[in-house]
Amino acid sequence: MCELLGMNANVPTDIVFSFTGLMQRGGRTGPHKDGWGVAFYEGRGVRLFQDPAPGCDSEVAQLVQRFPIKSEVVIAHVRQANVGQVCLANTHPFVRELWGRNWCFAHNGQLTAFTGRRDFYCPVGDTDSEAVFCDLLNRIRGAFADDAPVQLLLPLLLNACAEYRRQGVFNCLLSNGQWLFGFCSTKLARITRRAPFGPAHLKDVELEVDFHAQTTANDVVTVLATEALTDNEQWTLFQPGEWGLWAAGECIASGRLD
Amino acid sequence: MCELLGMNANVPTDIVFSFTGLMQRGGRTGPHKDGWGVAFYEGRGVRLFQDPAPGCDSEVAQLVQRFPIKSEVVIAHVRQANVGQVCLANTHPFVRELWGRNWCFAHNGQLTAFTGRRDFYCPVGDTDSEAVFCDLLNRIRGAFADDAPVQLLLPLLLNACAEYRRQGVFNCLLSNGQWLFGFCSTKLARITRRAPFGPAHLKDVELEVDFHAQTTANDVVTVLATEALTDNEQWTLFQPGEWGLWAAGECIASGRLD
Numbered sequence: 001m002c003e004l005l006g007m008n009a010n011v012p013t014d015i016v017f018s019f020t021g022l023m024q025r026g027g028r029t030g031p032h033k034d035g036w037g038v039a040f041y042e043g044r045g046v047r048l049f050q051d052p053a054p055g056c057d058s059e060v061a062q063l064v065q066r067f068p069i070k071s072e073v074v075i076a077h078v079r080q081a082n083v084g085q086v087c088l089a090n091t092h093p094f095v096r097e098l099w100g101r102n103w104c105f106a107h108n109g110q111l112t113a114f115t116g117r118r119d120f121y122c123p124v125g126d127t128d129s130e131a132v133f134c135d136l137l138n139r140i141r142g143a144f145a146d147d148a149p150v151q152l153l154l155p156l157l158l159n160a161c162a163e164y165r166r167q168g169v170f171n172c173l174l175s176n177g178q179w180l181f182g183f184c185s186t187k188l189a190r191i192t193r194r195a196p197f198g199p200a201h202l203k204d205v206e207l208e209v210d211f212h213a214q215t216t217a218n219d220v221v222t223v224l225a226t227e228a229l230t231d232n233e234q235w236t237l238f239q240p241g242e243w244g245l246w247a248a249g250e251c252i253a254s255g256r257l258d
Numbered sequence: 259m260c261e262l263l264g265m266n267a268n269v270p271t272d273i274v275f276s277f278t279g280l281m282q283r284g285g286r287t288g289p290h291k292d293g294w295g296v297a298f299y300e301g302r303g304v305r306l307f308q309d310p311a312p313g314c315d316s317e318v319a320q321l322v323q324r325f326p327i328k329s330e331v332v333i334a335h336v337r338q339a340n341v342g343q344v345c346l347a348n349t350h351p352f353v354r355e356l357w358g359r360n361w362c363f364a365h366n367g368q369l370t371a372f373t374g375r376r377d378f379y380c381p382v383g384d385t386d387s388e389a390v391f392c393d394l395l396n397r398i399r400g401a402f403a404d405d406a407p408v409q410l411l412l413p414l415l416l417n418a419c420a421e422y423r424r425q426g427v428f429n430c431l432l433s434n435g436q437w438l439f440g441f442c443s444t445k446l447a448r449i450t451r452r453a454p455f456g457p458a459h460l461k462d463v464e465l466e467v468d469f470h471a472q473t474t475a476n477d478v479v480t481v482l483a484t485e486a487l488t489d490n491e492q493w494t495l496f497q498p499g500e501w502g503l504w505a506a507g508e509c510i511a512s513g514r515l516d
Contacts, residue, residue: 087302088300089301
């Protein structure tokens with residue numbers, strides 16, 4: 001299994017604090033030693049840092065922690081391999097261009113023997129996760145001729161999630177840089193931080209941050225993670241089948257599949 | 259205009275020496291201050307480091323210079339913007355997945371008012387270069403149903419290059435991780451290093467490397483660059499219209515368009 005981290009905010013926001021907590025689970029406080037990756041959207045571009053080395057001692061991860069990239073949408077992942085060998089091509093998040101935007105996907109869980117239809121998007125590596133992502137994009141492309149607003153995509157997206165979770169464990173994060181979608185099949189938590197901001201303390205390493213000093217009164221920042229990253233804040237657990245869609249830090253749609 | 263750097267070798271090879279020279283041209287010894295990028299193939303995966311900040315003082319570039327990633331195919335680029343603003347989405351190299359492989363492209367030159375057909379691959383940014391890359395991949399995908407060996411692709415590739423260079427300056431590097439293709443419309447140089455290896459001295463910064471100490475007798479390493487990067491070795495200049503294809507460090511096909 002793996003751990004997911006997603007962030008969506010209404011202003012470019014530094015993810016270093018949460019990312020530092022996640023990286024501890026990459027081989028130190030958690031067993032997810034088979035690589036890690038993080039995608040930061042920057043305008044329409046995306047910065048992707050990945051390493052098949054454990055997050056807790058990856059030199060690239062240390063750079064990311066020193067280098068406060070601010071972003072409105074971030075998707076990160078630490079991996080404990082089940083399907084597919086440990087190599088760069090099997091490291092989440094996965095990115096593909098669709099309709100002139102970078103779509104980014106990370107998955108926690110396992111879909112044993114998943115086989116997508118071989119179509120336009122093909123997996124580069126050999127994980128079930130990348131095969132699911134390609135299958136999902138192939139469905140979207142097959143159903144819509146051109147750039148469709150996410151509200152129109154939602155029924156297709158939810159049908160696909162329902163199908164994938166029948167085949168295994170399927171917690172996922174998906175974004176095209178404009179919104180962040182999260183689906184919980186078994187385990188996912190969320191928190192939305194807004195004024196008045198207070199201090200937050202990481203569970204996985206002795207580190208506290210005072211968000212009040214780093215934010216303005218108008219900032220809204222939502223974080224999704226497999227497990228709560230802090231131990232002094234109230235995280236909400238998703239129920240199995242629950243999903244949400246965030247833009248500019250706010251939830252714009254949500255629901256629960258049977 | 260911009261500067262290109264490509265490397266293809268028969269063993270995973272450290273590009274730090276050449277990359278260090280190229281980065282000096284990113285704002286110090288050259289005017290290419292509008293971003294830089296480098297793609298390292300690692301198996302079927304690709305590591306892409308990019309920054310819209312000048313190469314000579316980019317923190318990510320310093321990481322890449324400290325971090326000796328070894329790769330068999332590398333494509334790097336420093337940018338002096340002509341078409342498109344300075345931002346991450348406009349930073350070369352560009353990457354797209356085709357037939358389950360990461361294809362990577364960098365361009366030196368300018369194709370004023372290039373308009374590709376809007377098709378499967380769409381540009382994310384607003385450079386002529388990315389539009390050309392998408393056009394090229396759309397042609398390949400339109401002509402071949404599935405993974406075709408590069409020898410079968412060559413006629414299409416060369417026809418496309420001929421067409422692009424009629425529209426402007428078009429020096430380019432292209433790879434799918436298995437081979438490296440280079441096309442010269444106006445300016446490109448190459449060198450193939452093999453035993454006996456000797457010392458090499460960068461033109462752009464006081465730095466010498468003794469390749470003899472870093473290589474075995476069987477290593478073959480070809481470097482392509484807009485201009486010679488060293489001042490004590492014999493680089494070969496491409497003629498306008500000349501192209502080459504390299505695999506495992508060796509030239510496997512070459513020619514010249516009228």
